[in-house]
Amino acid sequence: MRAFVRRSDRIRRWLTAALIAAAGSAIASSAGAAPQRVVSMNLCTDQIAMLLAAPGQLVSVSDLARDPRMSPMADRAQDYPINHGRAEEIYLMRPDLVIAGQYASGPTVAMLRRLGVRVEVLPPAEDIDAIRAEIMRMGGLLGREDKAAEVLARFERGLILADSNADRGRAALYYANGYTSGRDTLAGTILTAAGYRNVADDLGITDTRSLPLEMLVMARPDRLITGAKWPGQSRGEAILDHPALARIAPETAEVTDRDWVCGTPFVLRAIEALK
Amino acid sequence: MKPLFATLALLVAALFAISLMTGPAGIGALDGLRSLILGGDGPMPIVMREIRLPRALLGLAVGAGLGLTGAAMQGYLRNPLAEPGLIGVSGMAALGAVIAIQTGLSLGTALALPATALTGAAIGVGLLVALAGPRGGSVTLILAGIAISALAGAGTALVLNLSPNPYAANEIVFWLMGSLADRSMVHVWLALPPMLLGAALIWTTGRGLDALTLGESAASAMGVSATGLRWRLIAGVALIVGPATAVAGVIGFVGLVVPHILRPWVAARPSALLPASALGGAALLLAADIAVRLILPERDLKLGVLTALVGAPLFLHLIWKTRSGGRV
The missing domain is CATH 3.40.50.1980 (Nitrogenase molybdenum iron protein domain)
Structure with a gap:
């Protein structure tokens, strides 16, 4: 027992020393000159x-x-x-x-x-x-x-400036292959920031995952925001042309574009565009 | 034989109803039926009429078409291994459909999609009949089938990989395995008319196929024109398999399993096997499509996975029997 304690002590001391050394070198490198290339x-x-x-x-x-x-x-x-x-x-x-x-x-x-x-x-x-x-x-x-x-x-x-407390109704994000985004995603964040309630929240979806078309129709969103179409054709995107979608959300379809892709200050433009 | 048809028809009707009732939205059977027939406000009629009805209709039509063409090709080639999915006819149809979609032809005129798929299927079945014919052995048929399906699969993958669309390449699985998820009434109207025409053409081959069971010379002595029979068969198969594949992808083994199971019940008469296989195919595909929605509701499990699980062991069994020399 004592031998074990002693050995674990030694390991701990050794680890601490190693950690201090590593931290020291990290500080040294970050304090060094800014990268040039x-x-x-x-x-x-x-x-x-x-x-x-x-x-x-x-x-x-x-x-x-x-x-x-x-x-x-x-x-x-x-x-x-x-x-x-x-x-x-x-x-x-x-x-x-x-x-x-x-x-x-x-x-x-x-x-x-x-x-x-x-x-x-x-x-x-x-x-x-x-x-x-x-x-x-x-x-x-x-x-x-x-x-x-x-x-x-x-x-x-x-x-x-973009912040608004207005309630603009319930909106749904819908992309190719029937995917939607919940509140833990960038698209969900943009949607909420623009004053919409995301139907994915009602359905318990927090990340990006597939949502059956009939669940989306049953949720009756006031506004539909679909993914941008790519050149060429695909079956995955064909779901965005499904007649049922046009029936539930006529004239309220919006398209996500390049301002939605990355978490950068450009999301402000996406939020503005939704208003 | 009458009880067989009655049983099959009842089975198809029941599965069609279950297919309408199956889905993630949790709509009660009575509510669903009422909104399907009477319509009304709210999202329920949209779900029933625009999402579930086309899916059930396509399951019925595509299954019936595959069963029918399987029975017809087996009757004409006098070989139990002939099946549109396995010997490349569906694969060629998929290649035609993919070309129509990726070149933008189908955007210009919606009819281009079933038309090119039909052309692809016609080339596939034409090649097979030319290579294997009524006299060709199993080996010729299988070799020709493997060559055609390999070529069609490679062509499909190539076209999808060349597409500028990032989703296209992922859809190779759909074209190889088939699915009925999220089809609309547009697809039903595109596929159904040519398929009905094809079914009518195949229907007329029944007597000729019966005569062919006695041998080619006996058939021609009975006044069956070999050329006429061949062209009606090729056109009928292409008219059914082409549009079916264009909307549902390649679904294999339906045309193999169904005629094989039903053949003893109709005393191996091709003319009776045709309608029986159509009903049986519809039942099998509707059941498979219900199963994919129950097993993995959120993952769009492909129909071809289920039909292959049922069909591939049977295929091996058939090859085994053919190899040991017994007639199947």
């Missing part, structure tokens, strides 16, 4: 990075950032070289910081780290608080805390 490989981090980066600091954004269907900053992304999220091309850009989204390909991130590149992974922002945190976190990573505070202040002013 930053590559973003995710549509959402692309936008916040473009908003915050110093001139010349951001060397590449993802190819999706130039897609006007998904990116509200598609025009500005034209000024940056693009990457396709592949380890090889990103390594050849000689970045000192790579910013990836949570859903980035695991092997790519692991490969970059193995090659000695610092990779920071940011989770998607699904509500207003998370957007605030994301802006501050990106500001810290880029060494642009002042710019981040400025962008955040503008976002807060926009939120106050």
Whole structure:
């Protein structure tokens, strides 16, 4: 028993020492000079990075950032070289910081780290608080805390302007393949912020999941907000043309667009558009 | 034989009613029936008339069509393994439908969808009949069928992968396995008229198929025109399988299982097997479609999964019997 206690003591001391060392090195690296060659490989981090980066600091954004269907900053992304999220091309850009989204390909991130590149992974922002945190976190990573505070202040002013206590009725989000979003998602947050009650709440749906068409019809939403159609045709999107949807929500169909994709200050435009 | 048809018809009617009553919205049977027939205000008539009715109607029509074409092809090719889903006819129809959808043809005219699917099915069944014919053995038929379905499957996957639409590539599963989820009356009106025409054409082949059981020379001695029979069969199968696949995807094994089970009950007479298989196919598909909604209501389990679970062991059994030389 005593031997066990002694050994566990030793392990604890050793662990504490290791933790202090790790923390020390983390502080040292974050206190160091701001990164000079930053590559973003995710549509959402692309936008916040473009908003915050110093001139010349951001060397590449993802190819999706130039897609006007998904990116509200598609025009500005034209000024940056693009990457396709592949380890090889990103390594050849000689970045000192790579910013990836949570859903980035695991092997790519692991490969970059193995090659000695610092990779920071940011989770998607699904509500207003998370957007605030994301802006501050990106500001810290880029060494642009002042710019981040400025962008955040503008976002807060926009939120106050957008805030309305009006009850605009019950609305439903409906996407291809019959998916809907509840309150724990960015789309649900936008809907609530614009003054709607989300029918997904009544049905106990908090995340994004499939909702049978007949459940949606029975819920009788006052307004229907559907996903944007992509070029080409698909059966998954055909459900948005189902006659039953046109019957329950005539002339009130709205379409989600690029301002709905990412948790960035651009969600203010999505909220305004719903009013 | 009369009791067989009465039993099958009752079974189909009961399953059709259960299909109308099955769904996540939890509508009571009487309420549902009233709003289906009388209409009224509120969302219930919309659910019953626009969502559940087309699903039940398509289950009935597609199942009947697959059972009928399975029985007809088995009668003509004189081979129990002939089945539109397995030997590539449905696959070719799916390829036609996918091409119509992805090229935007079906946006221009809605009729382009069943028309191209029908063309695909016609090419598939035409190739099979040319390759295997009434005299071809099982091996020829199976080899030709494997080649055609592999080609059709690859073509379908290629077209969907080339699509600019991010959802299209995920729909390969639908085209290979079939589903009736969220179909509308638009699909019923697109598919039903050509399928009825095809059923009428196949109906006329009954006597010829009966004669063919005695052998080709006996059949021609009885005044059955081989060419006429072949063309009516190809056209009928294409008119049924094409539109059915265009709206419901490829659903395999229905045309294999149903004629096989019902053959002893009609004394193996093709002309009697045709209507019996149509009823049996409708019952099987309606039952499968009810089951997918009960087993995994939120996941859109594909119909082909269930029919394959029932049908594949039977298919192996048939191959086993064919291999050991016994007639099935």
